[in-house]
Amino acid sequence: MFILTSDPGEKPLDSIPKLAESFPGHVDIPRLREGRLGGAFWTVWAPCYDIVGEDPGPDFNTPTSALRDSLEMLDLIQNMIKQHPDHLQFAHSSQQVKEAFAAGKIASLIGMEGTHLLGNSLSVLRVFAQLGVRYLTLTHTCHASFASSAGAGAPLAEVHPGNGLTDLGRELIGELNRLGIMVDLSHTSDATAKQAIALSKAPVVWTHSGSRALWDHPRNVPDDILRLIGDGPDKNNGVVQSVFYPPFIGPPDAANVSRVADHIEHIAGIVGKKHVGIASDFDGMYASVEGLEDASKYPNLVAELLARGWAEDELRDVMGGNLMRVMDAVDALKEQLVDELPSSAVWEKRTDLPATSWGGNKDSGAPSYFPLEVQSTIAELYPRHDEL
Numbered sequence: 077m078f079i080l081t082s083d084p085g086e087k088p089l090d091s092i093p094k095l096a097e098s099f100p101g102h103v104d105i106p107r108l109r110e111g112r113l114g115g116a117f118w119t120v121w122a123p124c125y126d127i128v129g130e131d132p133g134p135d136f137n138t139p140t141s142a143l144r145d146s147l148e149m150l151d152l153i154q155n156m157i158k159q160h161p162d163h164l165q166f167a168h169s170s171q172q173v174k175e176a177f178a179a180g181k182i183a184s185l186i187g188m189e190g191t192h193l194l195g196n197s198l199s200v201l202r203v204f205a206q207l208g209v210r211y212l213t214l215t216h217t218c219h220a221s222f223a224s225s226a227g228a229g230a231p232l233a234e235v236h237p238g239n240g241l242t243d244l245g246r247e248l249i250g251e252l253n254r255l256g257i258m259v260d261l262s263h264t265s266d267a268t269a270k271q272a273i274a275l276s277k278a279p280v281v282w283t284h285s286g287s288r289a290l291w292d293h294p295r296n297v298p299d300d301i302l303r304l305i306g307d308g309p310d311k312n313n314g315v316v317q318s319v320f321y322p323p324f325i326g327p328p329d330a331a332n333v334s335r336v337a338d339h340i341e342h343i344a345g346i347v348g349k350k351h352v353g354i355a356s357d358f359d360g361m362y363a364s365v366e367g368l369e370d371a372s373k374y375p376n377l378v379a380e381l382l383a384r385g386w387a388e389d390e391l392r393d394v395m396g397g398n399l400m401r402v403m404d405a406v407d408a409l410k411e412q413l414v415d416e417l418p419s420s421a422v423w424e425k426r427t428d429l430p431a432t433s434w435g436g437n438k439d440s441g442a443p444s445y446f447p448l449e450v451q452s453t454i455a456e457l458y459p460r461h462d463e464l
């Protein structure tokens with residue numbers, strides 16, 4: 077879910093109070109209440125480079141505004157939760173979700189969609205973990221220095237060998253496991269998804285995807301990848317949460333709540349009912365399916381699944397129990413890894429680290445801010461380096 081200004085010219089934070097009344101798009105507090113939502117992920121996201129007219133260059137090293145924008149989005153989410161204490165309550169663990177629910181509040185978790193937001197840096201990821209981010213989608217619709225994307229429809233040109241994870245992306249999976257952040261595979265290329273499942277020691281999630289067998293779109297999950305998920309020692313104990321975006325659901329005349337239930341049932345037929353969930357992508361899509369037009373309509377999907385014979389306890393799992401099980405497993409692994417040091421990996425195509433010229437290039441004659449003995453140490457490094 078995303079929060080945007082409700083009027084042209086309005087500053088983003090000034091729009092927060094209006095969420096309690098009515099807000100354009102799919103989400104506001106009255107409709108969340110009408111939809112009987114117990115919890116939601118508020119998503120830190122900023123558009124891919126091409127959409128905002130920026131070019132990070134072939135090595136992703138040209139600075140962009142993505143990191144600033146994502147910090148602003150996180151600030152907006154934090155203030156939104158703070159300014160609506162009667163309705164929203166921050167949550168990070170399944171226990172905190174249950175506490176918010178018991179208090180009659182909508183548990184408000186934070187996700188992050190796309191590694192293009194990370195400035196190519198695992199240090200940035202670690203700080204976002206401290207700020208409460210609970211899942212990270214490995215790409216949005218663009219490739220990033222960490223991973224290859226499925227694109228927005230038409231296939232993207234391959235930029236990383238094998239069209240999957242880079243070396244830094246492989247390190248990223250270990251860091252996500254260590255930090256207790258869920259690995260989200262929606263939007264990723266199939267190779268990225270398969271490699272991430274093989275590497276992750278924790279269950280993975282798809283936060284908003286459908287079934288590719290039912291509707292052939294690269295944003296949906298193919299059966300061969302679904303078969304990697306489920307119960308059993310050789311399967312990942314993850315969850316696939318169904319998206320509501322019409323182009324992923326079916327032909328325009330069949331994009332309705334029943335067809336969303338078809339996706340859930342097809343996926344559950346392969347992975348099991350303990351491994352499916354409900355997403356939405358409300359306010360992250362310009363259209364919605366018939367019967368699930370906005371956040372007030374979730375009960376229609378629950379009624380549809382009940383009518384198809386899903387038991388009440390199965391529905392409780394689908395509506396959040398399964399995802400909370402994944403959160404618990406991710407937290408347990410974090411606890412196990414608590415003594416591990418952070419990854420020291422640096423984006424392999426980055427040219428400014430390890431740093432030897434901060435405060436003045438050795439050839440420019442400009443003053444350096446390094447202490448003199450550090451300058452002389454660096455000066456000695458160059459001839460030694462040249463001798464290699």
Ligand SMILES: [Zn+2]
Pocket residue numbers: 189262263284357360
């Ligand atoms: Zn998305």
